[in-house]
Amino acid sequence: MxxxxxxxxxxxxxxxxxxxxxxxxxxxxxxxxxxxxxxxxxxxxxxxxxxxxxxxxxxxxxxxxxxxxxxxxxxxxxxxxxxxxxxxxxxxxxxxxxxxxxxxxxxxxxxxxxPPFTVAVLADSDIQTAEDLQGRLLGGSANDGALKLFPAFANVAGIDTSDIEILNFKSNLREQMLKSKEVEGVFGYVNTIRFSAKLSGMNPDEDIRFISYGDYGMDxxxxxxxxxxxxxxxxxxxxxxxxxxxxxxxxxxxxxxxxxxxxxxxxxxxxxxxxxxxxxxxxxxxxxxxxxxxxxxxxxxxxxxxxxxxxxxxxxxxxxxxxxxxxxxxxxxxxxxxxxxxxxx
Structure with a gap:
């Protein structure tokens, strides 16, 4: 009804x-x-x-x-x-x-x-755009909204996902996994990552680059x-x-x-x-x-x-x-x- x-x-x-x-x-x-x-x-x-x-x-x-x-x-x-x-x-x-x-x-x-959905990478990484995510090891919680939307984002951004590897881990490990370079990018909501990274001792304005879904037309x-x-x-x-x-x-x-x-x-x-x-x-x-x-x-x-x-x-x-x-x-x-x-x- x-x-x-x-x-x-x-x-x-x-x-x-x-x-x-x-x-x-x-x-x-x-x-x-x-x-x-x-x-x-x-x-x-x-x-x-x-x-x-x-x-x-x-x-x-x-x-x-x-x-x-x-x-x-x-x-x-x-x-x-x-x-x-x-x-x-x-x-x-x-x-x-x-x-x-x-x-x-x-x-x-x-x-x-x-749209708050993003892939966060380290600012000193060579990942500059969505296309650069190809062939990378990314990670996030299996239930994360940005991760679940990634196939849609890849479609809109024209990304070939065949050689992208995604590692699942608990949400409380996300920022540390990025900081220690155990993955090359993490999925999440931009402000969740930004301030959790800050709590972990990172400066999100200097240490992190955000590949945001909204910048690629996902309104x-x-x-x-x-x-x-x-x-x-x-x-x-x-x-x-x-x-x-x-x-x-x-x-x-x-x-x-x-x-x-x-x-x-x-x-x-x-x-x-x-x-x-x-x-x-x-x-x-x-x-x-x-x-x-x-x-x-x-x-x-x-x-x-x-x-x-x-x-x-x-x-x-x-x-x-x-x-x-x-x-x-x-x-x-x-x-x-x-x-x-x-x-x-």
């Missing part, structure tokens, strides 16, 4: 009838289990602030959040039923919908509207809030409340960046708060600040650009079908236009 504003009223009515039939459930909070994209870091602060400031409670949600092991993996965890909600890469969702549409979840709040969206279609159909008011709560968390993050980082530190006391604040600011500026924000607002997509992004992923991965945009994303649960963020830092 396609989730649109047109049938949202009908769905909400059905959900209300269900609540009236089960008053005991209505009095309590709905337990929701969420998988994040990565370890606890600055760019997850809005989720923690939303919880700490009581917005999920207001929405009747008892939210539990777990650290993730990749943006692509988050989509699979939701599709497989291990988690109710994921903060994951919409391109992994497109690939799943292109092969197994009955299993695919749906995105209801698109947060990252600029993609990335992370958003992913939920099962059944949840969207059966519990629309709860989904609307969850999206509202996260939107409020983003507002609070923008209002007080230090409080936002403190919310992360409350979950992971060993973080470097100064660097996580820098990572948060860079994410807001680089991954969430597409010019379309001025008209779409945070959480929404530009319909034409989104369709082009789907077509690019479908073609580059030779998917057996091209999902309709309504299979991938729904705006039915967004807060009112004047409640969403139209300008970041």
């Amino acid at each position: 396609t989730i649109t504003r047109r049938n949202f009223t009908k769905l909400a009515g059905a959900a209300a009838a269900t609540v009236l039939a089960a008053p005991a459930l209505a009095q309590g909070k709905t337990p929701i289990k969420m998988i994040l994209n990565w370890r606890y870091q600055g760019p997850q602060a809005w989720f923690f602030l939303a919880k700490d400031n009581g917005y999920f409670d207001e929405a009747g949600i008892d939210l539990t959040m777990d650290q993730g092991n990749g943006s692509g993996a988050a989509v699979g965890h939701v599709a497989g039923g291990a988690y109710d909600v994921g903060f994951g890469d919409v391109n992994a969702l497109i690939r799943l919908a292109g092969t197994s549409p009955e299993e695919a979840p749906i995105c209801v709040y698109q947060m990252y509207n600029k 993609l969206y990335s992370n958003g809030l992913i939920i099962p279609k059944a949840m969207a159909e059966e519990s629309p008011e709860m989904v609307e409340g969850m999206v509202w709560a996260i939107n409020q968390g983003v507002k609070d993050t923008l209002a007080d960046l230090d409080a936002a980082v403190d919310a992360v530190a409350a979950r992971e006391p060993l973080i470097n708060k100064e660097i996580e604040k820098e990572r948060l600011i860079a994410t807001l500026r680089d991954e969430m600040n597409h010019p379309e924000l001025a008209t779409t607002g945070l959480g929404n997509v530009d319909a034409e650009r989104f369709k082009e992004a789907i077509d690019l992923v479908v073609k580059a991965n030779a998917l057996p079908r091209s999902p309709d945009p309504s299979e991938i994303y729904s705006d039915a649960f967004l807060p009112a236009d004047d409640e969403r963020i139209y300008k970041l830092l």
